[in-house]
Amino acid sequence: MQYLVSVIDDTPNSATSDEAADINAFNDGLRADGHWVFAGGLGAPRTATVVDGRGAEAMFIDGPFVETKEWLSGFWIIEAADLDVALKLAAAGSKACNRRVEVRPFL
Amino acid sequence: MSPVDVGEVISRAHHEEWARVVAILNRHFGDLDVAEEAAAEAFATAVERWPADGVPPNPGGWLTTTARRKALDRIRRENKRDDKHKQAQMMYDDVPRDSVGAVDDERLRLIFTCCHPALAPEARVALTLRMVGGLTVPEIARAFLAQEATMRQRITRAKAKIKAARIPYRVPSADDLPGRVSGVLAVLFLVFNEGYLASGPDTDPVRHDLTAEAIRLARLLRELMPEDGEVAGLLALMLLTEARRAARVTGNGELVTLDKQDRGAWDAALIAEGHRLVRERLATGQAPGRYQILAAINAVHTSARDARDTDWSQIVALYDQLVRLDPSPIVALNRAVAIAEIDGPDVALAIVDRLQGELVDYHAYFAARADILRRLGRIEESRAAYGRAIALAGNTAETAYLTRRRDQLG
Incomplete structure (x- = not known):
């Protein structure tokens, strides 16, 4: 069972080096215990481009598709037996990156 | 067996076997939706067949077997196009029926799943009452002062989340247990209250099965967590409340308020057990939680041989303590009722x-208000408040009591 753990942020480029070190240590733990699938940090919402390729010619629009006070600044995809395991890992991840996270199951 | 007797047997089987059937099916099929629906179908089949065919020698076994067959039928129907799935699901059918002891644990597992912290608090209670308590959606809606459609949706969403997010079906590990218990206690208290003040025009005023079920599960939790003060507190609270059951409703099915109850009819053994638990918690010197305070309030009431001997100042002091932990309007209302005994009805x-603004749909609010107005001699206002209370009350014994009180206003 895989879960997406999204990191919720409200200040661009606010990650500190302490947080980065904690995140690395947390990631090492995920790998060692077989929970690691993938993870990454994302650029700020203003670096986003919305693409609409449904028409004859693709359209490119600068900026996020919706302006919000909070956004996704990174994520983990973890492997966990059930939600209890996923929630425990997410709590540790939230502590490591010093931000709230959201856990959602993959279908 | 007359149709009435069969009806009683079915209703008893429903109270005794529902949670067990749902729990066993949920474990076998890994799907609460399937378990609930199949259990409901099995009971509907019993209603159809038992009056004609007679009650089977082992109603619980019959219901489990029937429910399992219904679940398999549903899975076969749904998986017609997908043979691989079908094979996988069918394997569950080989799991043998558990012994009685293991089944009891099965129900505890079901409770922890229904009370999982990833579910919204109101969904936990609703789901537990449906899956473990076997209450219908309208009964649950009434217990929560909520709309039926809202309640149905709440339960459906909770089941969908359990399945999609894979909320586990197990008793939490020792580390997680304390945190997970308070949610379970909130749920058990509601189950108890639904039994204690049963709703519905054709329902017995007290559903002993529900109060007994809540007490049984609270005892089970206490065995699991003997050090938890709130588990002990809730159990004591339930015991001290249950102890008064026989004195609480007249032969005519009318509620008897605490001050008018025949205290000789109280269950002395339950009271002694409740008092012992309260004393045990006091002796630890730890700050009490809300259930321990409520239990202490009930211990004060049940310590008085005569209603006139009640130590109201101690009761008000306990309510003051409770208000600090739980500033809900219902606690404030109960505190006000105690205040009336010390400072008078005007205060x-x-x-x-x-x-009033927060409790405008709550019958007990208007019942309390009506009594206070009566004591102040404001008869017409009291009559109107009784009217509101009667219109809102769902419990037949309360309705009978409130109606008599209103008619006695003159």
């Missing part, structure tokens, strides 16, 4: 007046 009315 109590001033407090009650301020709560």
Whole structure:
């Protein structure tokens, strides 16, 4: 069972080096215990481009598709037996990156 | 067996076997939706067949077997196009029926799943009452002062989340247990209250099965967590409340308020057990939680041989302590009722007046208000408040009591 753990942020480029070190240590733990699938940090919402390729010619629009006070600044995809395991890992991840996270199951 | 008797047997089987059937099916099929629906179908089949065919020698076994067959039928129907799935699901059918002891644990597992912290608090209670308590959606809606459609949706969403997010079906590990218990206690208290003040025009005023079930599960939790003060507190609270059951409703099915109860009819053994638990918690010197305070309030009431001997100042002091932990309007209302005994009905009315906005749908609010107004000699206002209370009350014994009180106003 895989879960997406999204990191919720409200200040661009606010990650500190302490947080980065904690995140690395947390990631090492995920790998060692077989929970690691993938993870990454994302650029700020203003670096986003919305693409609409449904028409004859693709359209490119600068900026996020919706302006919000909070956004996704990174994520983990973890492997966990059930939600209890996923929630425990997410709590540790939230502590490591010093931000709230959201856990959602993959279908 | 007459149709009436069969009806009683079915209703008893429903109270005794529902949670067990749902729990066993949920474990075998890994799907609460399937378990609930199949259990409901099995009971509907019993209603159809038992009056004609007779009651089977082992109703619980019959219901489990029938429910399992219904679940398999549903899975076969749904998986017609997908043979691989079908094979996988069918394997569950080989799991043998558990012994009685293991089944009891099965129900505890079901409780922890229904009370999982990833579910919204109101969904936990609703789901537990449906899956473990076997209450219908309208009964649950009434217990929560909520709309039926809202409640149905709440339960459906909770089941969908359990399945999609894979909320596990197990008793939490020792580390997680304390945190997970308070949610379970909130749920058990509601189950108890639904039994204690049963709803529905054709329902017995007290559903002993539900109060007994809540007490049984609270005892089970206490065995699991003997050090948890709130588990002990809730159990004591339930025991001290249950102890008064026989004195609480007349032969005509009318509620008897605490001050008018025949205290000789109280269950002395339950009271002694409740008092022992309260004393045990006091002796630890740890700060009590809300259930321990509520239990202490009930211990004060049940310590008085005569209603006139009640130590109201201690009761008010305990309510003051409770208000600090739980500033809900219902606690404030109960505190006001105690205040009336010490400072008089006029002081109590001033407090009650301020709560009206939040308790406008709560029958006990108007019942308390009606009694205070009566004591103040404000008869017409009291009559109107009794009217509101009667219209809102779902419990037949309460309705009978409130109606008599209103008619006695003259």
